[in-house]
């Protein structure tokens with residue numbers, strides 16, 4: 001099944017307008033059928049040995065979200081102290097989560113023992129199950145964008161806080177806590193770029209031909 005030009009344009013529009021959302025969430029609930037489409041997209045991600053190691057915990061309970069927000073605040077304070085003075089000041093000004101503003105959270109986990117112990121494709125690089133889970137997260141992110149729903153990944157929180165809040169078994173890895181909700185708007189550039197934290201690298205600096213550091217196409 002080929003993708004035609006109109007469909008291709010829509011895919012690239014979704015990719016290039018995807019944003020990490022923190023401050024623009026609205027409280028509008030997400031209909032079950034929309035959530036279902038987004039999670040189905042996540043569940044159709046590639047996975048090493050077709051392991052499908054992911055699970056999606058949908059979080060709507062206010063007390064649970066408040067526990068996770070508190071965990072973020074503790075981790076955020078620890079993190080601010082890791083930067084040098086001026087960077088630490090800039091860091092403290094950044095909004096880096098929308099845990100309570102978003103109507104929903106989705107915790108994405110990886111069961112590293114699923115369908116194991118020997119998994120095709122994972123025999124040499126065991127971390128491929130974690131990478132597979134991140135593929136599901138990116139599918140989820142793009143599907144959400146196509147539904148005009150914002151996603152904000154919050155990694156500044158210790159796993160034990162989320163494990164306790166969501167009763168996640170010890171042997172299950174937490175890969176992401178995502179804030180999910182409709183938004184007032186999508187910014188046209190990353191917040192971190194807009195606030196001068198880092199700029200997007202030139203694409204050319206990320207492309208090498210035949211060996212590292214060979215950026216010119218000498219073929």
Ligand SMILES: Cc1cc2c(cc1C)N(C[C@H](O)[C@H](O)[C@H](O)COP(=O)(O)O)c1[nH]c(=O)[nH]c(=O)c1N2
Nearest residue numbers: 018019020022095096097153154155156190191192
């Ligand atoms: C693995 C991982 C973990 C995080 C993120 C992303 C990814 C991939 N990002 C979002 C990140 O800052 C954002 O993607 C970049 O700044 C680029 O912006 P856009 O996503 O293009 O809007 C993110 N953002 C944030 O505000 N708090 C966070 O804890 C994190 N953590």
